[in-house]
Amino acid sequence: MEQLICKNLKLGYENITLAEDLSFSVESGDYLCIVGENGAGKSTLMRTILRLQKPLGGTIEYTDGLTASVIGYLPQQTIVQKDFPASVYEVVLSGCQNSLGRHIFYNKAAKERAHKNMERLGIADLAKWCYRDLSGGQQQRVLLARALCATEKMLLLDEPVAGLDPLVTNEMYELISKLNKEGITIIMISHDILSSIKYAKHILHIGNDFFFGTVEDYKNSAAGSAYLEGGSN
């Protein structure tokens, strides 16, 4: 069943158009990788899906009970977070803010959800640690646990393995794959084309070439083979 349908999207800022005429859809349980050159508008596309900015044209339709605010989002890390004095638990719990509503404090259900998601990602024993004292891989797990607190349906990941070493990168991919098998739709921006075709079900290539389809078709497409050749060197 389709969860997200984008039609003729035009992306960019006031005077700059980054991408035009993007049409694609994402099904429940899908694993979509967004690839493309730097500056092709991948992050902008993600921010547009999250309603952080408006599209210049076209429509985004959320179906199957999905709304923009119940999408779990893993943004790229900001400088502010690098030395932020917050415990792991506090960060994960802040993922429940869409269930705060008009309340002042998080309710019991939210706290349980935070604990459950820390267990799920194997960071329960780090709950009282300070976020800034963690390794890069651990920090990404914390942010992923936070994103999971916001959603049961869909995760948007903006380069989740950026800056991680190869071993931790693989762990991260396995973790994301596991979450996908548990039924969560994954949309991921990636520069790592080889891992993308290994784990993803669909590929969206934007930039100079446009492609949307299954991984198999992508390998045989003009856009895909050119990009793959560059990636495997």
Add this chain to the structure above:
Amino acid sequence: METLIEALSYPFVRYALIVGVLVALCSSLLGVILVLKRFSYIGDGLSHVAFGAMAIAAVVGLTDQMMLTLPITIVCAILLLWTGQNAKIKGDAAIAMISVGALAFGYLLMNLFPTSSNISGDVCSSLFGSTKILTLTKSEVILSIVLSIVVVILFVLFYNRFFAVTFDESFAKAVGTKTRLLNLLIATIIAVIIVLAMNLVGSLLVSALVIFPALSAMRIFKSFKSVTIFSAILSVVCALTGIILSIPFDTPVGSTIVITDIVAFAICWVIGAVRK
């Protein structure tokens, strides 16, 4: 000790202590957010704005200067913090611009329309708060108390949302938190605190009250909650110590409080370094 008890029998000393404690409490609470949001310098900028506004109030002849300084400072805070992220002139440049502009404007006004024969004394007192805290009127004290209570209540009510929007604004916005509204609220509260704190330490030293307790707490503690609570306690203790010390030693209240804050920071820094 005897001088202290004798000093406490004067109402203006009691006023100073009450306002000092409340202002220290409020400024440290918001200080944590400002330091983490990389807005440490905004306190400085806004206090200069408040200085300019105060000069206008003096020239116009307002008896209750806060009536004018408060709204002007709030408007500037909103302009700086709220639109800061995507404005054409970037945050730090905008702060510097408004800050020095207001300072120059205020000083110019004070010289063009002198309200007393001792201009340099007036300027010095509003920049360093040398005597201001000891000349508070009862209505100013009541206004300070009310505003401080409002600030503390707002902080508690929005604690979780403030944390969320400080740690990761994009994420907060993506999951539907009204980040623009929260930033507006933070800007307004900060302006109120700056105007209140000017009475205590003067406009040049306001930033110290905002950033030092937060930075001290961040040396030692590892969660947002403990950092916030500790910086509030530390700030109150330092303000009390500073005011009390300034009486027997006959030093300016504002700078004594700031020096106490600096000493506390040094101690926290050492504790933090030893722990690692």
